[in-house]
Amino acid sequence: MLTFLGISALPSSPIAAKPTSLPPDDGPSRIRADQWHLATLDSGEANKISQGEGVTVAVPDTGVYPHPDLRGNLLPGIDLINGGQHDDGQDDRNSHGTGMAGLIAAHGQEGSRGARGIAPRAKILPIISSTADNRSNPDDLGKAIEYSVSSGAGVISISSAGGSSPALRRAIREALRADVVVVAAVGNRPLDTEVGYPASEDGVIAVGGVDEFGTHAAVSVTGPEIDVVAPAVDIYSTSIDGKYRKGTGTSDATAIVAGAAALIRSKYPYLPAREVAHRLTATAVDKGPPGRDDEYGYGVIDLVAALTADVPPLGFESVSAPVGAGPSTTAGAQPGDESDGATARGLATLGVIVAAGVGWAVLARRRRRGDDPPPRISR
Template sequence: VAGVGNLPRDQAVGYPASEAGVIAVGGVDRAGLHAAISVTGPEIDVVAPAVDIYSTSYDGKYSKGTGTSSATAIVAGAAALIRSKYPYLPAREVAHRLTATAVDKGPSGRDDEYGYGVIDLVAALTADVPPLGFESVSAPAGAGPPTTAAGQRPGDDGSGATARGLATLGVIVATGVAWAVVARRRRRSDDPPPRISR
């Protein structure tokens, strides 16, 4: 998963987003429209929010930023949640799930500003998505509706995905809190010892 780049510094989709097999991520603004900063091009697969995104910053603070890097982090998180729910799903099917469930924007179908559209995490996790190359006419009789549920653990109906996702989020938050505590203790230990007056 890689950002397509930011105007005016970047004028075309650059490496690694330009490479085959990489999900190239563009950006949308707060209204859900193409973000003016986002590079356009035929390599774009999906878009996500990229304007005024709050994130962690230096000195234990938060900052607001704009750019396709923020959109890329959102899409990478979505891919991780899909892999959490469907741990045996091949990487190209994870990418297919993101593009097949994206909310189409701009001209109908894929275009150079929005790719296949804005990611829809709920749909990516819950929709019945035919696998790549699936042909309904060649499906064996009684095969049932095509889905990528084959990517789940054997016997798993997918109901534990939310719990796994929340557990992962909990681990991330706990790690962040632990890091902040360690950083604060280090700062205190770096301070000179107090002077004792006699």
């Protein structure tokens, strides 16, 4: 069994699995101010550089309702659960999938109204791979992954965690070999006690959560597999019937990181998936003990730095390399240049340890500069 990792809440019931009760005519005017994660991650500046154009993000989940804030960004998908009843995937009886899609690619409405996603010009491929009560199984998720790859998705956002199966493991590994960025939630306490699958799979970007102050979210599972963290507490997004939802969990953090991956893939269209993961980990804002740790991974994602920083590519590894030697990005590399078996965790570790040069040292210092932060995550 797989569990979907977001707790939606009505103001009167902090754990009720229902969309936030904001009427359609009132919600759009209020929601943007509640999306604290956008300002914290400086998404406005990031969107001056990239908005996710040309990238498709697959969302295997409860489906995606055609919310006004997603109009034009929602592709025809597939229903793998209800016998093809909603054969375009554009239906959602739960709100979870719609919320994840909004965090990735909502574009809002005129006058800064409505919800906005991290990559507002990316396309969403909706896949119904779980029932309305969030019940699913690994084989159904495996079919959703296969469909994502065959449909040309550049990023797959998996806001669920649990057990695996041979079919699911095979599908995930085939997606990685196909140069698709796979992002997955690590799991939520207290139901989960360790990093679930597919986040635990080598090569998958495993995402944990932080709160509004940049500290570890109590709901987020910890473990050595965690790569990066993102906002995961009181996260507002789109919901069914044109409404909005408030969620807490590593589901939300995962969708945000998937949006970040879409920004990178859009700016650097020939960057291999492993280099996308490397950019996210290498530019993350370090939290907790210096270096990678089991609560924060490599740190909180930094959208602007991930798009602009002078990050030595994987393979540029000589500790004696002179400053300025070699390329600073593999944006010009063609897909497929990577070797099979590369992992987000292993490769990111290698890049952090052995990359050298003044530019890299400056980047490392910048990543720790937020250790005495104002009330929000800082770079």
